[in-house]
Amino acid sequence: MRAHEAGALHAEGYGGPPLYLPYPDDVNALLEQLWPASVIRGRSGALEVAGVDVHAIAREFGTPAYVLDEDDFRARARAFRDDFAAPFHEVCGGADVYYAGKAFLCTEVARWVAEEGLSLDVSTGGELAVAQRAGFPAARIAMHGNNKTVAEIEQALTYGVGRIVVDSLTEIERIDTVARRLGVVAPVMIRVTVGVEAHTHEFIATAHEDQKFGLSLATGAAAEAARRVVARPGSMRLVGLHSHIGSQIFDTGGFEISARRLIALHADIVREHGIEMPHIDLGGGFGIAYTSQHTPLDPARLGRLMADIVEREGKAIGVGDGSGLPRVSIEPGRAIVGPSTFTLYEVGTVKPVVVGDRMTRTYVSVDGGMSDNIRAALYEADYSCTLAGRTSGAEPMLARVVGRHCESGDIVVLDEYLPADLAPGDLIAVPGTGAYCRSLSSQYNHTPRPPVVAVRGGRARAIVRRETIDDLLALDVG
Template sequence: MRAHEAGTLHADGYGAAPGWLPYPSDVMELLPQLWPRSVGRQDLAEGGELTVAGLPVSHLAREFGTAAYVVDEADFRARARAFADDFTAPFERLGGAEVFYAGKAFLCSAVARWVMDEGLGLDTCSGGELAVAKRVGFPAERIALHGNNKSVAEIRQALEYGVGRIVVDSLDEIERVAAIARELGVVAPVMVRVTVGVEAHTHEFIATAHEDQKFGFSLQTGQARGAIDRILAHGSALNLLGLHSHIGSQIFDIAGFEIAARRLIGLHAQVAEAYGLHLPELDLGGGYGIAYTSEHTPMTPADLGAAMAALIEREFAPLAAKGVTVPRISIEPGRAIVGPSTFTLYEVGTVKSVEVGHGNVRTYVSVDGGMSDNVRTALYGADYSCTLASRTSHAAPRLVRVVGRHCESGDIVVMDEYLPADVSPGDLIAVPGTGAYCRSLASQYNHTPRPPVVAVRDGRARVIVRRETIDDILALDVDDLDSAEQ
């Protein structure tokens, strides 16, 4: 977090904006790449308030309170359709492609229905996420179960529901899945997660295909071939569908995928030659990046699809003479669908300018949320943008730091952003790009109830995840005195 071992006052450029954040010519301007497509501003004559699907944010604040996650349903659906259509179209002549929505990014019953309606698969990684899918009747064959330590109960739940694939992650898990499949009298469809040894250009905690981490079977050391041998040794209990790789998250180009795909396809060809097996599936993962700030320029689904299809065709071309055909390709866009579809609405509580020496001043804008509803800044040093949402302003831009209400100095929502210098208590500010991994990672830190998720569409708003209450928190608190009295 731009820290210095002798203290922040000694850090280079302390108090200055980061290089990627230019001084704005219009501090009220909305950058389209950061916001859901229905977000705009009222005319200045009407106050210049932020609107979403035609609704002023002050209306949402009055009806649902703040902090609140606001998701544009039409925007979410459009992004899902873009991956389902624009991404997969280039693969039609190669055998087809399938897109899996990342349940871990954000999942609730309404979102599961949207994903189902738009024809995507659903990637789950826990019994809880699978329970949401079952609740809405999500087609089992379009569900994947991930995870590096799936429990017996979760594997049984998946096999009983008939999920389309279980991505196995260890030799212990292969044995576990095979035993449960025999117990239930079913054939378990499995894929092998392969660690291909690619260092994705992203934060170390979300880079998942280098050797020293918990996921998958190493290609370099031969673990992946060993896992395939183990699966085939179980005969009819396990059906090996194919290979899976995932190199990380928040990725903006396909360079890493080129290397990963080449190595994964090499193993796919080895399996065909050694065992005479033409595996029908190949999952290249995903984790495509989104624009959190003006420095980010993500690829479109159409551009990604065209580039990935060309890559697959090129890598498989030399194998055609050996009878190795292109399998059905799967990808997992990760945050790219829900992330940009959502913003978080906060109310400003205090504004404090702190003299920090050497002529430097830091302005802290405190809001009624923080690391309990968005821990990514504290966890990953993630950068976000924000805007004054409840009105317009003609004040000069001021560099501020938006912070939360929690008892942590690291409770930061937006590290650096320009807001109008007259931002004041009672103003609403909105932080875009909060649809992924914000509500999913939310906590009750300081006994703070988690915010609601409000879906908007065609001028109407509804709660799809209600706000927690203090009563919800206390309901989990088993008081020893109460227990003794009972």
Template structure:
């Protein structure tokens, strides 16, 4: 992790720019892969969804998350259609579950529902969002590694399509609640397949030493199968699930995961006479945060994974089950960016005659904690004007009382950047609002949707009164 609680001088990369960050020929240029497809400069100012961002900042204030509705819908449709097409050509089917943990609010849930996707939720709160908009229960998957009795009861009462069981305690809890309600719970088992995708250790989720799922290598997975099958009046085993990590750019890891899951799938059919309908390969598809990243398209991911599943099914001697995937970041991540206003620009002297330029904005780790938490990289650009000055290496930081409060570790920004300028950080749709907090009692920003030249608030800005309303005097 490059952010360090003892201060920026302790971080990796101290000194000059990282090797992957190129010196820009035009400091005002937008890299298309980082932005919603509608993003462009008009008279030097950033325009997205037909809306001028300077005008949006004046109307709604900063910081603010801005989401391009049509871009979100187009990315959702690409997984629904382009990803699924190679499976359909092979006689298989795909269910696309939008991973609500990336970012969820009632309006986004409606967009997901409109586009014909399923919805993956992992808490009672996320399930409540689905309920509020009338999301069909059979299109909802309930996830989470420690679901409470109340959450399981709510899921069964709502008639969710499946509950992903994560532990033996949870299997027993689901069975007991289902019996009390007189229903049969549709259950999938989350299997730890021993595949570790190339990602940060905090978001890698398929190696053995972690909290999720039943280990395949230790025999836990088969014991979990037996535990569910032993309760036919309370649970129905409908499939197997795995998730190998996040921010993944190729399908190589899915190949090993699919092979191991399908061997278990075939074993269950042969030994227990249960042909499971579903195989969930999870999500974790990456997006471009910087020029270093080159994400695959939904069509390319679908073609690669369909070929893998077809080949591994043939090797295991089983028919192709219905495949599920869970994109979240890959749909909402690049559809959204964060607007900030510059408050201060400060130059500090470093060892060896070097200098660091710190650009402080009016947000920070309260609206994007990922840089401090994961050492995540971001890019940014000016919004309100096109500069004629040359590039200057800068570090964009927040306003919180924390040395690790860094938004963008390294970026070339105009040398004439000054207080009052507006900056936009792309790729903040996934996990930024979801992980937001009230550090230093700073209210969380609004989410503003843009489309066809119109802007509207879909999550209002939090107020100090909202924060104080929780205090009990």
């Protein structure tokens, strides 16, 4: 940490580039791992995605805009489906992949997920409504949420979702009441807080004890939840256990501990109650590359490593013979949609600012910001960006890309090298914005939210249209 008794501006090294960001040999070069598969620089120097020039996207749909490569999304979905199915087949009969809709969900994306043979994880009645509108098969839907309302539980049970993930003892009573009223048996999983400190930002670590999700393994709350569910055979059926250790994770160490504890609890519950409990869900949280500092595992390696973990931990407690282990589920969201999307902005101002007596920082303001990507402010998330509308022969300059909102923390990209001739009207693109950008977007400062533009085979179309001022005013009853 850079510190100085007179303040940060006086600290040695303040304002320089982060260690992961070297001075570029070519400021126009693209880091392949950050971008959708089809993105290239065309002959004009402008970025193209699936054969469509970014200038054409800007003209037709305006900026800012989320640009989603449909084939890239589908390919990543298939990779998780296939690369987990094969190694888990001999271990526990296969693996089910639930796309985590909270990363990004709309009707069209729900249809893609269904067509590629994945299941779907939703966490609110609104996300479930999107799935219903898309005609998503109910049996392949998991309903999450730490405070599901009676209306949401009724919505899920009426539609016939395949599993409801119980997050509290209170919720068991709530599901019991609704299921009895509807005359159905609710298939439930218990979300277990397994006590794992995932190596990620504290706001997105979700399996340690001091947070809102799940029922504690250590205190016996998870085992008590199982007893209460099993005691209500007329309204609930316990189908499995669930855990989720966090997000933006780059190794499998946390999953190893989580699997060990979840499999052991699963075996204990089966023995105590003499029931069949066919599933465990190890959650998602697989990381992606936002900058050159990130080194994610590909689905094939993830699948092999996690299958080895489940097999090894099963054998350690005597259930790893291929018949005693429950079928495994995972929940990738970010890892599918995150790299499939970039955000296209137009530069509004380029402002050199003298910082103390040591340096000049160049602030590049774009026509979006924290309303379309809150992650930098919320999670201190790092992003990369590039000049998208042309190439440049100018020297690289260290820049900070900021938004147009009335907040000093409205930062899109904290540090990036951009060409020194960057000017108002230029297009820049920020990769890796498919997950938790549109989903977490807001109308701060009464700013309409951008469209989501899907591109495939040389054609671009809006799958979520741009909000308008009329949309904003329509809710204002004053």
